[in-house]
Amino acid sequence: MKRLLLGLLVSGTLFACTEWKEGRTPPTSEVPAGVGDAVALPSALAFVEKSVGFVHLVDAPAGVPRSRAVQIGRNPVTWQADRAAVAGTATDRMLALCVGEIDGPDVDAEGATFWLVPANGAQPTKYELPSRWNRITQSPNGRYVILSFSPSGPSRLVSDSVFSPNQIAVLDLNTPGAKPMIRTLRALNDIPRDFFFSQPLNMADGLRDLLVVASDGYVTLVDLKFDGSDAALRPLRSEITVPLSLADDPRRLRAAQVLFDPGAPADPTTMTPRRDPVVYLRATESSDIIALSLTPVPASEIVAGKNDFLPSLSQLAVGGNPQDMVLYPESEPVVGQPDKKVVRMRLLVSDGGSNIAVLHLDSSRSLSIPMVHIANRILLWEGPSPDEAESRPRALLFSTRGGAKATFVDLNRLSDFKTRNLRPIDLAPVNDVLPLLNSGIVFVKHGDSRLSVLNLATRTLSGLNFALSFQSIRRPTGQSDLWVVGSEADNKGRYPLPRLNPVNLSTAEARLDAMAAEIVILPAAPGAKQWMLVAHPGPEGYVTALDAATLDRETAHSLQGIVAVDLQDRLSRVLPGDKQ
Amino acid sequence: MKIWKVGVLISVLQIPVATAQAQEQPEENASGAGAPAPAVEASEPSSEPVSASSSAPATSVAENPAPSSATQAPLNPPPQYSTVANASAVAVPDLPRKTRYFAALVMQNTRLQDRGAQLFSNEQDVSGAGLLLLAQVRELAPKWMLSVGGEWQHLQTEGAWTFGETSMRSNTLAATAVLRYEHASWLRPFARVAAGGRSSHYKLGGLDPSFSDSGWAPFGSVSAGVGIMRAARDSMPVGFSFDLEGGLAGAGEVSVKASARGSQKDGIIAVSGPTVGEQGGLTPMFRLVFGLHF
Numbered sequence: 001m002k003r004l005l006l007g008l009l010v011s012g013t014l015f016a017c018t019e020w021k022e023g024r025t026p027p028t029s030e031v032p033a034g035v036g037d038a039v040a041l042p043s044a045l046a047f048v049e050k051s052v053g054f055v056h057l058v059d060a061p062a063g064v065p066r067s068r069a070v071q072i073g074r075n076p077v078t079w080q081a082d083r084a085a086v087a088g089t090a091t092d093r094m095l096a097l098c099v100g101e102i103d104g105p106d107v108d109a110e111g112a113t114f115w116l117v118p119a120n121g122a123q124p125t126k127y128e129l130p131s132r133w134n135r136i137t138q139s140p141n142g143r144y145v146i147l148s149f150s151p152s153g154p155s156r157l158v159s160d161s162v163f164s165p166n167q168i169a170v171l172d173l174n175t176p177g178a179k180p181m182i183r184t185l186r187a188l189n190d191i192p193r194d195f196f197f198s199q200p201l202n203m204a205d206g207l208r209d210l211l212v213v214a215s216d217g218y219v220t221l222v223d224l225k226f227d228g229s230d231a232a233l234r235p236l237r238s239e240i241t242v243p244l245s246l247a248d249d250p251r252r253l254r255a256a257q258v259l260f261d262p263g264a265p266a267d268p269t270t271m272t273p274r275r276d277p278v279v280y281l282r283a284t285e286s287s288d289i290i291a292l293s294l295t296p297v298p299a300s301e302i303v304a305g306k307n308d309f310l311p312s313l314s315q316l317a318v319g320g321n322p323q324d325m326v327l328y329p330e331s332e333p334v335v336g337q338p339d340k341k342v343v344r345m346r347l348l349v350s351d352g353g354s355n356i357a358v359l360h361l362d363s364s365r366s367l368s369i370p371m372v373h374i375a376n377r378i379l380l381w382e383g384p385s386p387d388e389a390e391s392r393p394r395a396l397l398f399s400t401r402g403g404a405k406a407t408f409v410d411l412n413r414l415s416d417f418k419t420r421n422l423r424p425i426d427l428a429p430v431n432d433v434l435p436l437l438n439s440g441i442v443f444v445k446h447g448d449s450r451l452s453v454l455n456l457a458t459r460t461l462s463g464l465n466f467a468l469s470f471q472s473i474r475r476p477t478g479q480s481d482l483w484v485v486g487s488e489a490d491n492k493g494r495y496p497l498p499r500l501n502p503v504n505l506s507t508a509e510a511r512l513d514a515m516a517a518e519i520v521i522l523p524a525a526p527g528a529k530q531w532m533l534v535a536h537p538g539p540e541g542y543v544t545a546l547d548a549a550t551l552d553r554e555t556a557h558s559l560q561g562i563v564a565v566d567l568q569d570r571l572s573r574v575l576p577g578d579k580q
Numbered sequence: 581m582k583i584w585k586v587g588v589l590i591s592v593l594q595i596p597v598a599t600a601q602a603q604e605q606p607e608e609n610a611s612g613a614g615a616p617a618p619a620v621e622a623s624e625p626s627s628e629p630v631s632a633s634s635s636a637p638a639t640s641v642a643e644n645p646a647p648s649s650a651t652q653a654p655l656n657p658p659p660q661y662s663t664v665a666n667a668s669a670v671a672v673p674d675l676p677r678k679t680r681y682f683a684a685l686v687m688q689n690t691r692l693q694d695r696g697a698q699l700f701s702n703e704q705d706v707s708g709a710g711l712l713l714l715a716q717v718r719e720l721a722p723k724w725m726l727s728v729g730g731e732w733q734h735l736q737t738e739g740a741w742t743f744g745e746t747s748m749r750s751n752t753l754a755a756t757a758v759l760r761y762e763h764a765s766w767l768r769p770f771a772r773v774a775a776g777g778r779s780s781h782y783k784l785g786g787l788d789p790s791f792s793d794s795g796w797a798p799f800g801s802v803s804a805g806v807g808i809m810r811a812a813r814d815s816m817p818v819g820f821s822f823d824l825e826g827g828l829a830g831a832g833e834v835s836v837k838a839s840a841r842g843s844q845k846d847g848i849i850a851v852s853g854p855t856v857g858e859q860g861g862l863t864p865m866f867r868l869v870f871g872l873h874f
Contacts, residue, residue: 033742033743033786034742034743049742051742052742064852065852067854512849513848513849539743539787540743540787544849553849556849556850557849557850557851557852558849558850558851558852559851559852559853559854560839560851560852560853560854561784561787561791561838561839561853561854562854563742563743563854564741564742564784564791564838564853564854564856565854565855565856566854566855566856566857567699567741567784567854567856567857568699568836568856568857568858568859569857571698571699571741572698
């Protein structure tokens with residue numbers, strides 16, 4: 001009896017021991033650990049943790065940084081702030097594209113997803129996708145989002161064994177609840193490489209948006225007018241593929257810059273006929289500008305599902321190797337009606353050398369004007385000049401490839417006055433420019449420790465020298481001040497964060513304990529103290545909140561280790577399912 | 581559970597079982613001869629003439645010789661006293677001794693219930709070791725004995741997170757009370773309660789500097805089990821026991837708010853660390869207790 005009792009005891013113990021199962025370790029991934037670079041949203045900083053698919057949204061109520069984690073799909077590969085939110089036309093949110101996960105040992109399969117993540121930490125909006133795209137392209141106004149495969153191929157992290165590189169998804173973010181419109185573009189032996197969105201074009205039936213997809217050797221015109229009668233958007237018309245060169249041309253031209261002339265309806269008062277929309281393409285390896293005039297198809301010839309416009313291609317000779325171009329209007333008096341004016345569109349092209357070309361698009365007349373220096377960039381604005389108080393289109397031509405000159409160009413009647421409309425100035429070699437056209441100034445970065453402020457109206461140039469090198473300039477959403485980020489440490493071990501007032505060029509600076517990489521000025525209630533958040537580089541997620549007015553260190557507060565906030569709870573949510 | 585643990589368990593179990601069987605043997609022999617008293621009687625010299633037949637029981641107790649040797653004995657055989665006297669070391673009973681103190685090595689296995697707790701452990705079952713000291717304070721009733729004392733438990737686990745290894749190290753100090761029932765000299769079921777405090781240190785490694793946090797929490801446990809023992813004897817003043825014990829252990833929840841070491845120097849902007857989560861709660865436990873009674 002006692003032996004039986006002992007036997008049962010031993011058996012029970014062994015059974016209890018073997019019944020206990022091993023736990024599971026956190027999922028490991030091939031992606032870099034930690035969070036990526038911070039994304040500045042208008043009201044928060046966002047950090048994306050790629051390995052487990054979380055977005056960490058950081059704000060600073062009462063000046064103390066607070067991080068909230070929002071779970072998105074597995075393996076986010078690209079993300080950005082919503083352009084519409086930055087423009088103030090949509091709620092503050094960010095976009096994130098996740099490639100999901102394929103089935104494997106201890107890993108559950110997950111489809112690709114696209115996410116709209118509100119900056120306030122609210123429930124994100126999820127779009128399920130049929131393909132594991134890995135690129136986001138958003139229209140400048142933020143309405144449309146194109147999901148596509150990167151020209152370098154699908155994600156190396158997770159991809160299906162077969163994918164269609166010409167398949168894209170179009171999302172209309174202005175249509176809540178709409179599913180993505182999936183489309184496989186017609187191809188001529190290449191894949192989509194760049195996407196260009198038009199402003200609303202004056203088509204025959206009204207304003208319409210157009211998407212130009214650039215590929216090697218051709219472009220594809222996609223009409224963005226959808227049938228939104230149900231949840232799934234359906235394209236009303238098929239796309240148009242336009243080869244950019246003849247079949248026997250060995251060159252593979254690719255559109256590098258696309259400008260849109262929106263066209264104009266006929267104006268009976270000036271006897272001006274309708275002006276069709278035109279797409280201007282500057283292509284690599286081409287000395288010409290390619291114009292695609294979108295001519296309406298007569299109503300009697302329109303076929304259901306086909307387009308109601310037809311592109312007609314023409315080449316505008318420029319010479320050289322065009323590097324930049326701008327489209328501007330020029331008013332001309334109407335013949336016989338001096339009190340009335342008609343708008344003519346002009347194209348100003350920098351040929352990459354020391355010449356600029358002016359193209360009269362209504363007459364195809366071309367004129368080359370020499371400058372005293374080379375240029376490869378054109379900055380266009382409308383405003384006064386030292387000699388003329390009237391606001392007119394003007395341009396600044398400069399080079400980012402060396403040289404010590406830039407040229408102001410008065411575009412009004414340039415073809416008539418030619419070089420007399422050119423005013424060269426001395427300007428140190430330019431690295432980058434930050435135009436603040438509403439303020440009439442342009443910040444010009446020279447090297448890594450010098451800034452110039454160019455007043456476009458007075459054409460004066462003021463310099464700002466920095467004791468330390470810096471990386472770039474930021475202008476937070478809705479703010480007038482500029483911030484210089486990426487400064488190195490000074491001899492006290494502090495990292496300066498200079499603030500510049502673009503109007504009077506007064507400066508102030510915060511001195512932080514780590515390099516500033518991104519900043520956000522947080523919205524504040526009227527009369528309340530306004531806080532700013534500074535993101536520091538590092539995979540652990542590190543931010544500092546400080547008073548945006550005083551930049552005082554005493555009241556500043558940092559949060560280091562954002563990636564570990566609520567880690568335990570998040571870990572229990574992302575551990576593999578109950579396979580054990 | 582690891583195979584080695586099972587192996588250790590089996591080997592440990594074999595010792596007390598064998599010991600228990602060894603203790604059973606003399607008891608069965610004694611009962612076969614009647615009460616223990618005759619054995620004591622047999623060891624005493626008799627003043628009466630001893631016949632061959634009457635001396636047989638005595639010799640059988642002493643050396644258990646074959647009966648045929650008795651029939652072949654000479655008519656006036658020498659007294660058998662010397663033979664019986666030579667066996668006096670075996671015949672003197674080795675009675676169980678009362679012991680008051682108990683010291684034990686404790687091997688404890690705890691199963692983590694919260695999956696989030698696995699942040700600091702690669703396995704759901706974690707093991708630790710400790711010491712237990714008890715003193716008998718009162719016999720509540722016949723065979724019911726109350727002991728009180730203290731125990732120390734050390735638990736150390738390792739896990740993984742985004743950047744590398746995590747670790748948790750805890751030390752538990754608790755006062756404990758044990759109520760044992762002496763079902764037999766070798767089998768004693770018991771119940772145990774403990775209350776005290778637990779100091780834990782958490783570390784998230786892989787970064788420089790690493791994140792860490794420490795904290796105290798109240799601790800308590802309730803358990804029951806059975807002990808197999810070899811009681812202390814006159815010949816061996818120390819008894820041995822092996823207990824199997826199962827129950828629940830609970831610690832108060834500690835908010836793990838990790839901070840980077842060395843980041844709070846003077847002149848540095850105040851830095852908060854991330855609140856990683858809550859540790860603690862109720863967990864089932866299983867203990868192996870290797871004890872000495874003295």
